[in-house]
Amino acid sequence: MTETQYSKFDIVEGIFCSFVSMGGTVSLTKALNCGKGGPIQAIDSLKSLIPLLLNVLFRGLVPSVLQFTGVVLGIAGALVIALNKT
Numbered sequence: 001m002t003e004t005q006y007s008k009f010d011i012v013e014g015i016f017c018s019f020v021s022m023g024g025t026v027s028l029t030k031a032l033n034c035g036k037g038g039p040i041q042a043i044d045s046l047k048s049l050i051p052l053l054l055n056v057l058f059r060g061l062v063p064s065v066l067q068f069t070g071v072v073l074g075i076a077g078a079l080v081i082a083l084n085k086t
Contacts, residue, residue, distance in 0.1 A: 049074050 049071055055061045063071070 052063060052067055052071060056063060
């Protein structure tokens with residue numbers, strides 16, 4: 001097994017991205033508590049679908065049955081939340 005060597009830039013970039021991601025999650029949660037956050041939650045629930053779709057488009061990977069089911073249910077859930085709040 002080979003060890004991966006990370007540069008200081010990689011570590012700092014990873015820490016920075018973690019803080020930005022955490023800040024985004026806190027902001028979305030605060031938006032849900034303060035007002036009409038249904039559409040915001042619907043958009044947030046799609047964040048796991050974006051990497052899958054990018055893998056399909058750019059890398060040509062075919063999603064498994066469970067991944068495809070997750071995409072369909074994620075989009076359906078986002079639509080139900082968004083349409084229910086408007």
